[in-house]
Amino acid sequence: MVVSNVIVVGLWAGWLRKDHPNWISVPVLIVDIVSVAIAFVPEGLPIAVVACASIISNIMRQNKILCKSLKTVETLGAVSVICSDKTGTLTKNQMFVTECTAGGEKISADQAVSEMIKQEKRTADGQASVPGNALSQLRTVAGLCNAGEFDAASMHLPIHQRKINGDATDQAVLRFSETLGPVQELRNAWKKDYELAFNSNNKFMIRLMSAVDQSTIFTSLPAGEASKFAADDYVLFIKGAPDVLLPRCHHYTTADGSTRALDRAALQSIETIKDTWSREGKRVILLARKIIKRAEVKASMDSNAIEPEILAHASSALCLVGLVGIVDPPRDDIPYVVTTLRGAGIRIFMVTGDFKLTAQAIAREIGIITVDDSLVDGYDKLSKQAISMVDSEKNVWRTTEKATSSSLKAIVLSGPELQEMNEAQWRDLCKYDEIVFARTTPEQKIRIVQEFQNEKNIVAMTGDGVNDAAALKKANIGIAMGSGSDIAIEAADMVLLENFSAIVAAVRYGRVVFDNLKKTIIYLLPAGSFSEFWPVMTSVIFGIPQILSSFLMIIICCGTDCAAAITLAYEAPEADVLLRPPRDLKKDKLVDWKLLLQAYGLIGLTETFTSFAMAFWYLQRKGIPFSALWLGFGAEVPGVDADYLADRLAEASSIYFVNLVVMQFFVLMAIRTRRLSIFQHPPLFNKETQNIWLFPAMVFALLVAFFFNYTPPLRKVLGTGDVPVEHWFLPVAFGFFILMVDEARKYSCRKNPDGFLARISW
Incomplete structure (x- = not known):
């Protein structure tokens, strides 16, 4: 426009004004x-x-699909990587316990309920029953170390239909505890003195409790420990990730409810059960306890010093009461979504706080991982092939084209491994087609988004929890689930009002x-x-x-x-x-x-x-x-x-x-x-x-x-x-x-x- 108008003005000033003065006047020139x-x-x-x-x-x-800005609509067409949270996004977020361990042996949830019914019947008939047996102790930890609360308005309904306020994991564990016996009776018998809520860094929850009804001690603890339990003593109940808590456990509860040292054989058995459930795509939660004498607690419950002191008590000498295996079924339409997005040239990765084997199993079930387990790389594989050539003058790491095309297919990494990675390894990781990030923290989710952006990818992050909010904000497009937390929805650029499959549209x-x-x-x-x-x-x-x-x-x-x-x-x-x-x-x-x-x-x-x-x-x-x-x-x-x-x-x-x-x-x-x-x-x-x-x-x-x-x-x-x-x-x-x-x-x-x-x- 500028050049053309310069030509027009130049022609008028240098030629037309002199040779054809009646053709274009000044007003006509302006027009x-x-x-x-x-x-x-x-x-x-x-x-x-x-x-x-x-x-x-x-x-x-x-x-x-709710878009908060018109720019978001257009940017979606350039998305090349989608990092998706698992729970509530790729899965239904309808968790329920299917299996548990009692005395080191795994049994189904239905069997556990049947055993509790038999014990109650024997007690009612006047037959001898073992106080504080394994299932009774498991029920106690599951019911007391739990932030979930039954909605009073739905208590008349069957257990599986009752509404519970709390996250999905607490809901599943609380519902399981209720099937073994009334949770409210337990909570009436115990007083909560201190609570450390679950967070993605610690990956466990703690409640320090004291007994209000002394009679409950004999059904909540082994007979030997119950007899020595003073009225003012505490029990530290803890629930969380097995890979974090199992090294802290020095004892375990046997089938009859007694406490025994956690020897190599018992530890190997527990590890096998944990890994088996994880490979089946189940979320595994460890339940443990520890008796703490009143004199061992120095800080007052309302002081800032109480948290580090409780964490110190929880760092060792725990007694493993049992494990529970929780199923969270994938959404029915997720395999179609993953296949469609992959056909559109978009890589979709899973970013979750779950255990590595659990995340890998779910990723395989929904199609995020398509290769055999033997071909799935880990951190050690990444570190071996991270660097193929060093350009010392430009200080640039380069990977050979052959390695990129033939071997960079699928990899599963955990949060602690991400912290150890250098820049070259991150650059190499970004070339994989199928990636699962397990045991990640909110900070690591931000790092994942940032590293893929550094490799010229347009990254969409999906999630529904408070822990996802920062990564949603960091991504080129943050996508929240309509059923997610208010913080996640506020941080996101787009909200999927019903289900994850809407991301295809x-x-x-x-x-x-x-x-x-x-x-x-x-x-x-x-x-x-x-x-x-x-x-x-x-x-x-x-x-x-x-x-x-x-x-x-x-x-x-x-x-x-x-x-x-x-x-x-x-x-x-x-x-x-x-x-x-x-x-x-x-x-x-x-x-x-x-x-x-x-x-x-x-x-x-x-x-x-x-x-x-x-x-x-x-x-x-x-x-x-x-x-x-x-x-x-x-x-x-x-x-x-x-x-x-x-x-x-x-x-x-x-x-x-x-x-x-x-x-x-x-x-x-x-x-x-x-x-x-x-x-x-x-x-x-x-x-x-x-x-x-x-x-x-x-x-x-x-x-x-x-x-x-x-x-x-x-x-x-x-x-x-x-x-x-x-x-x-x-x-x-x-x-x-x-x-x-x-x-x-x-x-x-x-x-x-x-x-x-x-x-x-x-």
Whole structure:
């Protein structure tokens, strides 16, 4: 625009002002400068772009996806990595205990309930029962070391239907404890003196409790320890991750409820059970206790010194009461989601706080890991192959192409291993296709996002918990679950209101909005820019009248074209939208030379040439030869009255305008797809591809054209005129020409996707 206006002003100042002083006066020069600005700045584009993003956002809302900003919609199309939390996102977050250990032996939850019922029956019949047996102690720890609370309004319902306030793990353990006996009786018999809530760093929960009802001691502790338990002593109950707590356990509870030293054989048995359950995809929770004498607690319960003191007590000499295995089934649609996203060139990784084997099992079940376990790498493998070449001058680590393509497939890492990784190992890790991060902390989740961003990835992070909030904020797009915590939803850019499978629709429409914006731009540029520019330049350079008035230029930009451009936002995704790789933010721009070649080289030239031809052909038929106008610079046309000439020029301007308006209808049909034929992606009679809004937009454009050309008061003020009927139909033939040429281009691209024409196509 600036260069063109410099040319206009330069030609006027250095040539026209001297040689043709009556052709362009200063006011006319200003109008020409403004006309060039109008031509190069498509005024309807901001309207169309905002409307397009808003419409797509609304379509996503109908698909149960809430976008907080319009920018988020467009960025989704470039996402190349999705890091997803497991619990509540990939799984149903409906946990329940299926197995437990009692006395070092594993039994099912149903068997545990049956055993407790038998014991209660023997007690009721007056038979001897063992106080404080293994199951009774397990029930005690599960019920007391638990932040979950039954909703009083649902206590009349069966246990599995009762509502529990608390996280999913506490809910599962509390429900299990309730099946073994009333939890409220336990809580009435014990007083909570101190609590350390579960957090992702410690990975355990502690409650320090003292007995209110001394009789409960004999059912909660082994007989030997119960007899020595003083009224003012404490019991430290602890529940958490086995890999964290098992090294702290020095004793374990046997089947009869007695306490025995945790020897090598017992430890190996517990480890085997833990690993077996983990490989089955179960979350394993360890329950333990420790008796603490009143004199051993120095700090007061409300002082800042109590926490480190309790943590010190919990660091050793624990008695392992048992393990529970918790199942959290994956969502039914997750395998489809993972497969679809992978087909779209997006890598999806699991980031969870679960044990490594559990995370790996769930990842395999839902398709995040597809290779055999023997081919899944670990930290040791990463450190061996991290560096293949060192460029000492540039200080850049490089990995050979062969290693990248053949061996970097799947890897499972834990949080502590991530802390030990150097920059080169992170760079190598980012090349894996399938990754599971286990036992991660919130800080490590942020680091994971940051490292993938450093490798030029556009990262989406999904999660639903408070621990995910910081990573959601750090990611290019944070995606929260509608059922998640308020903090996660607040930190996220997008909320999946129902389930994780909606992310497929989110990615699809994120790519569609970029495609549709390109279509909007390529639709607006030919008539709203290119075809408006040349009437001004030909007037200045060749001395012919400006064949399209500046006012009609604005009508094209903000009236006839704008409505149709907005309807392009409703275009359905093309068939390959989820088969293409993610968009490269640095290379794939909305406007590039390929788009300009299509907009100006094919559509713009055709529209401009035919519009000029129709306008001057009309003048020729009215007795105003083109030869008299060419290089005329305002000179009188021999034998033609000045008023007659002005009226005919107004009509020719309207013909130019109508020619553009009608041809744009066919351009609209042509640019709906980039590769598919109009017969493969029809605008009507196919629910998957139709866009019925196109046709009301065309009718609106026609009405606008009629209004400004055939309303008598406006015609006089705006300088428009009648358009002969044939000039409403001739543009149809020119439009068909554009449509057919573009169909041929698309056919060539489909048949020869690597050919020259395909490489230069938008």
